[in-house]
Amino acid sequence: MAISKILHINPHMNSETYHLKTGLNYITKSEKTMNGLYVGAVNCMVENAYECMRTTKEIYGKTDKRQAYHLIISFEEGETNPETAFEIIKEFVNRYLADNYEAVYSVHNDTNHIHGHIIWNSVRFTDGYKYRYEKGDWERQIQPLVDEICEKYGLHTLEQNKAKDDEKEWDVSKNGPFVWNEQIKKDVDECIIMATDFDMFIQMMEEKDYTIKYGKYISVKPKGMERFRRLKTLGENYSEEMIRKRISQKSIAEYKHIDMPKGLRIKSYGGHIRKKRLTGLQKQYFAILYKLKKIKKRSYSNNYKYKDDIKKLNILQKQYLFLSNYDIETMEDLEKAQELIKAKIQTTNKAKKILIEENSKHEEIFKAVKTIKKEKQAAAFYKLGDKTFEKHNNLVEEARKILKCEELTYKEAEKLETYYQSLIDECNRTIKKLKKDMRISYGILKDIRYREQKETLRHDVAKQEKITSRHDVAK
Template sequence: MAISRILHMNSHHRSKGSHLQVAIDYILKDEKTMNGLLTGSVNCIKENAYECMKETKRLYGKMDKRQGYHLIISFEENECDGDIAMKVIEEFVHEYLESDYEVVYAVHTNTDHIHGHIIWNSVRFTDGYKYHYKKGDWEKDIQPRIDRICEKYNLSTLEKSIKKTDKKEWDVLKNGPFIWNEQIKQDIDACVLRASDYSMFLQMLEAEGYEIKQGKYLAVKPPGMERFRRTKTLGQGYGIDELKERIVKENLNTYRSNQVVRAPKIRMFKSKKVRKTRMTGLQRQYFREMYRLGKIRKQPYSQVWKYRKDVKKFQLLQKQYLFLAKYDVTDVEQISDVQKDLRKKVSVLLKAKKVIVNEMDKHLKVFQAVENIDKEKKATIFYKMGDDTFKESEQIVSEARATLKEEGLSFEEAKN
């Protein structure tokens, strides 16, 4: 049975896209997605998904207000594996979102309940219109689509499960941890990055519509949830003391680097190191799709060499796409204009570089003198103490100081 819940991410006056950025980085974590194997995207490159979505918003002048949508689909425990869950997620994405939106999706297998995440831009890249979620869309359109796809893969559906369960059990499902925990954690993470202290952090949560209870533990209740949830139950990093520590240490500038978590490596034996080329996420996705289509079969030896040309082609296409996105190129004629502008900029930079090099050549003797003094000045101390071993160092420093004197500079002036 796949239970889904749709969430939305709003902008904030201090950082308009922080919620969207945090959510994308979270769902793509390697340790949750079998080292990135169970991830994908449409109409964008997942490694640059946030930048692509932001660029679409900027292109249509819709940078503020709602930033994106996040659909969480939680599967019943032990009902399916990661591959089946990925097929369900991909089929829903291609059916519901592919034609108009930039989308990133992933399946998390690091918990007992396998669950999928789908994040899409609030602005359509095709015409600039915003996605409008209306009351009843989940019940009439989204969940029925998921149920239909689940039936295709012999998974139980929500409609059939509701008929078999009583109200108490349904309330447990509706308010279960795998439906709400992801939303709460992402909202907390986004507020932690922007808050300057714990008090401001709580105010930001309240501004997002959360109800808050404070005591020995912090408990929160997002809009639509029936019961409060203690933040410490969300996992490591969500207790009161841990949140206060994170508020001090974390910010948007350091967020991306802090999210890189390497899985522990277990070395079973030592062997001669073989250098391997690391593939990008796009390339990994390409080979996974080739395997599904039966183009790649398990062999006793690697068959990657057969697809080297395709890999190079993908790398070239990726560079070309990023170039077009960076310079807002929408048609062939614009490429020529962009090239002319870039050539002009290169010409200006080369002239500036030439001026700098000429100035450096003029003062090369000064630079060399400063370098010699820095290098030998400690050795001259021992020479002055009577050790002739360092006589040559004393001569070098004396000549360097004479050079600076000719230029009318002291060592301190030349160094600064």
């Protein structure tokens, strides 16, 4: 299987074609291409490709902005050899670029994964038009062509590989116990990092709708699961003894390899539909119809009349959902619900405070991650030979030293930062929801008291009228 990735080469601040030259020098390095054996070109010679591309730009007066495009085609480890890979790259260039562009291509076999590079001029030598990469071209043109050529040479295609991965994921998802175990482990890990002691850990698990069963071993049952599961069966780090130890001795190493769940991505195919404008003749025609009273102006909306009613309806709906969610039937139930909400807000605030304190302990690590993320592209240019980015490269090296001291890779540190932030965000969302519920409960209480006062007033008025009528009769 071969997968492709397209990049663009932009102008350098000092020399517009500097990055183009650096890129060409990199993909044709002799130590990466068996002394130039796996290097080729179309519509130019390898030795003078840079000069040819620059001349084409000057002829058509297009020396600014995007200079070239760089396509990387990477093959699965052990699936092919350099000779076959070179033939595949060569055929792709001849079919996709040879008619209009100067291009240089090569295969690098100095790593475990054989991969190819193609750099082509952004300006066509035939008519001076620039190559235009539209969103979706990779899916519609580039990768399908790579797959077609791979299939011709007996290699797997990307679609075939995706089908195998999907089949594997489906088999795993059918294994019910495995899915529950992963979910329970994730929730236990979150509660451990937020808890200050074992009692708080149990309380937080219960707030996540877990039923806890005590015995020789602690067992839990999440909402929707049929049977209890012993925590110790989840792994050696999930026995009661280890959970207590992890709560008292939190360390970065425990959270290095926690995989954050990926959100479901929903593709939208909707687009903006432009309203068609009327021509001059159509405008005149409609003007005449309007004067003849054949058509009328659209009346204004009457929605404003129902604004207050809609607002009241929304409030009633929220109050109903609140009463239903908390199983409230009496005033005592309402007061208990308020106490429960206050306790949950207090617990969540405490957990949030602990998370912020833990997060601040690793502030230096997170600063290093931000530095690497910000400066890594500039550092890459420095490694390609551009000395103007030396300062940026030094910042990245210092940041990497900090991570090394903590025995963390960049990805692990980034994942750790994401993990802490996700837990803090979850606390914020929970607090926001609980405060909203508290406001609704106060609103219900206010309505009840208002109705009671109104009823009392009505009863007093009726009583007073009755007394007055008796006096009148007596007279």
